[in-house]
């Protein structure tokens with residue numbers, strides 16, 4: 403492994419991936435295709451990979467203390483069942499590495515109020531009741547920047563909804579480097595893209611598929627069984643037209659586009675390529691094909707999740723080992739940050 407505190411004058415940092423998922427409920431096909439599947443791809447490429455379960459982020463909204471730890475284990479099980487390998491990737495929960503909260507405080511003092519006020523996710527999550535939202539929900543993006551920069555991560559795979567937070571991470575790194583006159587933090591590259599960067603609700607093609615949507619029919623959960631997946635896809639909203647054979651034909655057909663994009667992501671193909679195969683088909687013919695793809699991908703994952711959750715000791719061992727390895731990278735970077743700021 404390379405030296406943990408990299409401060410190259412030419413800005414040439416080791417290729418290191420960091421990403422995270424909140425333990426706030428069962429994961430959806432959106433989380434899988436937009437994040438987990440890409441975590442696994444990057445683990446098998448030329449990167450050091452660090453994947454976190456961000457429990458400190460989860461408590462920005464109320465979490466039942468009795469279930470939070472189990473929710474962390476469930477996400478860990480989803481990570482492992484999707485193919486993350488603790489021998490290749492560092493897997494841990496955020497609260498186990500105290501440096502996250504410490505660096506977040508420094509970044510709270512770097513980020514500007516105006517930057518935070520522009521964050522659309524806060525507005526969405528706080529809704530009409532912003533005065534009653536936690537202060538943590540407001541400053542959440544500074545903690546997210548700390549997660550990433552604590553490891554000098556250079557690449558962050560996420561779904562499209564995290565784009566603005568990653569821009570803020572770059573702004574924080576740039577301002578810190580400028581204010582303190584050194585290239586200490588890397589300017590992180592978001593890794594967003596492919597057909598599943600934004601998987602939409604099965605009931606409404608204008609809304610993101612989300613674990614917090616009140617309707618379970620709006621999403622496929624990673625742990626759904628084959629019958630449930632089939633039923634949800636059968637009931638998914640569509641239009642009466644046949645599928646087009648070119649992408650332009652999906653214009654103005656949000657639901658059709660979404661189902662084709664899901665199929666493409668599951669098959670590791672482009673939307674264009676899928677349309678050459680399915681163009682002209684009615685949904686009555688296409689939906690069973692989609693069910694088959696989804697079941698083929700998700701069934702082994704949910705079976706492995708069930709096995710892992712049966713004996714929590716294996717998951718706990720992975721998280722403990724991961725936290726130790728994460729701390730070994732994080733501690734020297736936080737120490738150096740404190741020195742740069744004049745706190746040590």
Ligand code: TYM
Pocket residue numbers: 420421422423424425432433434435436437456459545546549550558559560561562563564567598599600601602610611612
């Ligand atoms: P979270 O927990 O909401 O979602 C986890 C990941 O899943 C992606 N995602 C989707 N992708 C495509 N289509 C969808 N419908 C969909 N829904 C969710 C999200 O974009 C995300 O990549 N703030 C982050 C967690 C976080 C983080 C970080 C991520 C905290 N610190 C540092 C990267 C780096 C969040 O709330 O993700």
